[in-house]
Amino acid sequence: MRQGARGIQSIEVSGRILRALVETCQPMMLKELALAADLAPAQCHAYLTSLRHVGLVHQNPSTGLYSTGSFAMRLGIGWLRSSPLVLEVSEEIKKLSDSLSVMSVLAAWSTGGPTIIQINASAWQSALNVRQGTTFSVTGTATGRIFAAVGESPEIETQIAAEFDRDTPPGSIGTILERAEFEAQLETTREYGYAIAEGTPIPRTNAISVPIFDAEGTLQFAAGLIGPDERLPVSHGSPAQVGLLELSELMRKRIRSGGIAETHDAQLTERS
Numbered sequence: 001m002r003q004g005a006r007g008i009q010s011i012e013v014s015g016r017i018l019r020a021l022v023e024t025c026q027p028m029m030l031k032e033l034a035l036a037a038d039l040a041p042a043q044c045h046a047y048l049t050s051l052r053h054v055g056l057v058h059q060n061p062s063t064g065l066y067s068t069g070s071f072a073m074r075l076g077i078g079w080l081r082s083s084p085l086v087l088e089v090s091e092e093i094k095k096l097s098d099s100l101s102v103m104s105v106l107a108a109w110s111t112g113g114p115t116i117i118q119i120n121a122s123a124w125q126s127a128l129n130v131r132q133g134t135t136f137s138v139t140g141t142a143t144g145r146i147f148a149a150v151g152e153s154p155e156i157e158t159q160i161a162a163e164f165d166r167d168t169p170p171g172s173i174g175t176i177l178e179r180a181e182f183e184a185q186l187e188t189t190r191e192y193g194y195a196i197a198e199g200t201p202i203p204r205t206n207a208i209s210v211p212i213f214d215a216e217g218t219l220q221f222a223a224g225l226i227g228p229d230e231r232l233p234v235s236h237g238s239p240a241q242v243g244l245l246e247l248s249e250l251m252r253k254r255i256r257s258g259g260i261a262e263t264h265d266a267q268l269t270e271r272s
Contacts, residue, residue: 102227
């Protein structure tokens with residue numbers, strides 16, 4: 001809250017509870033949630049009761065654990081529908097993916113890594129466990145490497161370090177790489193403006209992704225294509241590579257010219 005501006009304290013406290021649930025990304029006990037939100041358990045319980053009534057929080061009747069509720073998802077969908085940049089990118093990448101008969105995804109940075117916020121499915125998608133809300137690893141996917149290469153959030157480097165510290169892939173789609181190989185791929189991504197994955201993390205499946213920037217040149221989204229390797233070659237000069245780079249540049253031009261009147265901060269988690 002800006003200094004001198006008055007707000008409603010109860011809403012701000014509720015925001016701390018919701019932020020704790022989002023950042024933890026798993027159901028929580030009351031005492032854990034109260035500690036994370038810096039509240040006494042009794043006070044936290046009172047807020048949780050009201051948040052449950054409006055659907056922002058769900059309590060599992062069997063375990064008593066708390067998680068985000070269905071209305072939280074509806075708020076996210078409302079954000080998507082009101083973002084001119086999301087709508088513009090989604091429309092253009094759908095045209096490209098339809099022309100190539102592959103799947104397209106639009107991802108934003110969220111707690112735990114790049115998260116799919118928009119997806120254009122294809123008949124082939126049934127072979128993949130990819131849907132809205134799926135999280136990609138930063139180090140092991142083309143989408144993740146876009147954020148690693150050109151993203152500015154300090155959370156990105158933290159996530160990269162966490163992924164390399166693990167002996168197995170995190171709870172997201174991706175393949176563990178050697179650090180040197182990862183750094184080399186980032187340099188290639190910065191040089192050419194796109195990231196690719198060939199045959200990994202899913203065998204015989206390719207992916208290619210490009211950055212989508214706002215008017216200040218800050219990374220907002222990663223727009224990508226995913227498909228069978230025989231249908232989606234990702235070499236330099238391929239239809240997918242050319243089409244996605246043209247899409248990224250088109251969004252830059254539309255934003256700079258005022259063709260996209262407003263953009264939203266694509267960070268799905270606020271930092272106060």
